[in-house]
Amino acid sequence: MTEPEQDRLTPRQRAVLECALELLVAGGERALTTAGVARAASCSKESLYKWFGDRDGLMAAMIAYQASKVRGFADDGAPMDRERFCAHLMGFAQDLLEVLGGDQSLALNRLAIGQASREQSRLGQLLVAQGRGRIDQSARALLEAGRKRGFIRYTDADEAYRTLYGLIVRDLHVRMLLGEEGARRTEKFAALAERGVEQFFALYGARQKERAETA
């Protein structure tokens, strides 16, 4: 838990998880069989059970492994004008859309959602905590950096972030999860990101006077 999941895995195990992810992306949960993973990764089923316990353990390891790839934004305290802050927000928005619309993210979210009804399975919690948690933290740091410099105003950081998220993503994530064809037009992500950030500034942007004070 405390140490990164990657350090607990040998390179061989990581390669196996990569193969499992490819399988999941290609064919959904039905294709994620223990025999199929073993065959695709050229390892024995016995090793799978030795390393990951059971099929649920394998799926959990896949989620944790994939989440460990996500890297975030950290406020380095460097000077940043309003242009750069806006560009950072736009970059975050586009990254968010591209992550959510990525093959592996969609496949893992579908997997976790499909398992959400089973009471004993905690894949959903795991995905939210490991995957989304990092993105959220990154975005919160970015918002806080903008607030400290007077570009935006809010009292509740969580509220502001969720609004930003809603303005960027809207119902696109669920539509992509449902497999709607028109939802994954990645070439439109930039325009969607720009509009979302504009609307966010309209709601949370500091006024001219306040901006002038801090400038």
Next chain:
Amino acid sequence: MTEPEQDRLTPRQRAVLECALELLVAGGERALTTAGVARAASCSKESLYKWFGDRDGLMAAMIAYQASKVRGFADDGAPMDRERFCAHLMGFAQDLLEVLGGDQSLALNRLAIGQASREQSRLGQLLVAQGRGRIDQSARALLEAGRKRGFIRYTDADEAYRTLYGLIVRDLHVRMLLGEEGARRTEKFAALAERGVEQFFALYGARQKERAETA
């Protein structure tokens, strides 16, 4: 297709679909077996296959049937002041959250998302078209009624509606689909709806002068 799905179904068949929905809600897709549905609904498997073709046909019928329950808003041209329009929007927002957070909606969305990877299955498309289509149409009618009366302004109705949706739902739908505990606090839906509508007015509300002109 053209006629409502309810008319194509006998009361017996609707009762069977209700039982199947209960089963799905209780235990997820794993619990939705043909034998289980037959046992729960006190009908034979043979009848299931006679009525719905196969298991996929049964699931599609469940989605269409559930979608046929949704009723929408129709602009009757009645006089409506700004207060009533705002109340209508709030009602829509809260209804939306309650529908999306309902047991049966979550179960069916999980089912459709779980099947989304299978190429030949079109449950996702069906759910979007049948279920969400009605909600969208209702909301668009409501927004257009408000625009005609000068309470809100927009050029792209679709864009405005998607913004409203994003401000209301944010990432709540996916979090509920993933089974996150804190996401389904239904007692907070009213507050969420109010905040979303307020922010929507901040973005799309007509200005005082324009409102005065049309009053």
Next chain:
DNA sequence: ACAGAACCGTACGGTACGGTACTGATAGAG
């Protein structure tokens, strides 16, 4: 009353998968 259809309950074939056990190969240590 009676024929035919619809239907319930159950049983069965075929298939697929999760998990376990076994065998042989390989590589490093002493």
Next chain:
DNA sequence: CTCTATCAGTACCGTACCGTACGGTTCTGT
């Protein structure tokens, strides 16, 4: 060289489920 630990590959078992078939029962129209 030998011993040991690890792992790939395979065979196997129990279970679950889809789809079909069949006997018996209820409903319906004449």
